[in-house]
Amino acid sequence: MLKVHFNDKRCKELLEEYLNNSQEKVSKKIVFEGVEGFDVYNITAPFNMLGKKVIAGRVEKRDSEHSKVMFFEEKNDKYVLMKDAPVLELQDPFFTFIKDEIILGGVEIYPHKEIKGALGYRTVFFRGKDIYSLKRFTKGPEMMKDIRILDLRNGKIAVFTRPQGQIGGRGKIGFTLINSLDELNEDVIVSAPLIEGQFDEEEWGGANELHFLKNGLIGVLGHVACFDGEMNRHYYSMVFAFNPTNFERTPIKIIAVRDDFQEGESKRADLKDVIFSGGLIRIGNGRAILYAGVSDAEAHQIEIQDPFLEYENLKV
Template identity: 35%
Template sequence: MKLIDLRQQFEQDKKIYESVKLDFRGVEGYDVYNVSIPFTWKGSDYIFGRVERRGEWARSWTRLFSRTAKDEWTLVPGSMIYQLEDPYISIIGEQLVMGGTHVRFSESAIDTYYGYFYKGTDIHDLYYFTTGPDYMKDIRLVEMDQGRIGVFSRPRSEEIRRKYGSESLVGFTIINSLDELTAEVVENAPYIPDLFGENEWGGCNQAYYLDSGHIGVIGHRCYKTVGDDGQTVLVYMNSSFVLDVASHKALNHQIIGTRSCYPDGPAKKPDLTDCAFTSGIVMREDGKADLYSGIGDTEAGRIVIDYPFAGYGRIVTPNQR
């Protein structure tokens, strides 16, 4: 089934139990979007967010916010400023790992971009430790059993479109420590087949180790369409799948959220009116999941959905490994 048809079916059958925007304090005059998932570190709740002026592009900073009320996040005074887009976090062993996209300019134009990675135990003093491959976003890590680390890649290029039909692929490999995370390892991660159709693209945004030994992936899945005004629209949707590590195959690939699931709001550009760029999920006490997402490249939102990995295992938290 084509992705546009899957989207239509999702919109007819979707179950969204709550839908809100996140409120960010302390950065007046700036948008905060494409955030990490919220996380707890040493007894406090935090979130990293991409901070950028509405009228600017590829001039972003990643800043740290702490929870000050339900769905309210306030800038942590004096926290480190990272010249990164679209932050994400993983907890590996006893360390917090934060990554994001660093854009490099040359002669006032975007030259390339890389994934940068920072780690440490002091959230106010994380250390840079490695860089991903040239022109690759959406590299994600997940701690597995026996100290292993799963690594997801996301190559995207015209060469991939010509060879595979889709604009991007997702790869997966396993390393034994953060010291083994290099651009070469990420670049050579074997591809997961049959994730995207012709001219689609997407990637992994947050990964979760399940007690079944599978990995639950919260990601994005995208395509282009034409709006009522005849202009191109980039459709970004929240998605999920389960990786069977043993067979290297994706199971239960599904849409779990779209822009219409979140409150109305502005878009940074006309082609981003249908954009929900996924952050990830946080489990709730009622068994459902809070799904976080950037919306319109201007804001961030949260919706409550059913657990997307039902039937494939429960998420293993770090202290259970």
């Protein structure tokens, strides 16, 4: 049975709990070819596309926030730019499959409408039978990232949101259900009720990838984050399970931190302790591979214990 948790632990407590129960991990840096002079980070997990193993990644200069999403094909243990694939003016790509279509999204930035010199942003969605036929079909509200959707295989689509500001503070997760992609719009996303009690008011988090588990629960891969006293950011990879029928959930647990990965570059000093959960592949035998953006400059992968196994053993 799932327990309803109204007061999850804060980042510091979650981190202490994780470090006290750390398990064996194997990590490596992902090498990209074809975009020399640019960083590739905040990647998706690999997915099969027309017989190729493909990753979508955020590609940008170290001193810029203006990025492009590009597609890379695995060749000889590296990921090589697919020169014939589309290039999207987005940050932080994500994907899922709904029925016979791939749904790909990312964050679109633009000049802020009210604050001079600042950037606004929103999540936008594309759909198509493959990456070559992607067409933009909807967008999320202004100033909202980390909107994710999942086919529940019962005619419903799960929608996880992340409002900020008056409703969500620094960033909290909301949830709602829709009947089809035609219902995915700004009003529905804004109206999604919050999942209460997950984040302290001074901390934040979001969903990054959704997994349909064999018992009907949703396995949520995401991040939980906080500032330290010097305003450095600390992002940790986390998971929880969610019941879309009664909205019960498990508590958040951290599954990876920056020190689990290999040493590498950082976009800025305040981003050194940042990992952004891109996606997770369950490989069997109780293991999984987590794909992540690291320090806003690189992409790494790490083999860990499958964090969703314990949720699949729950009775619902």
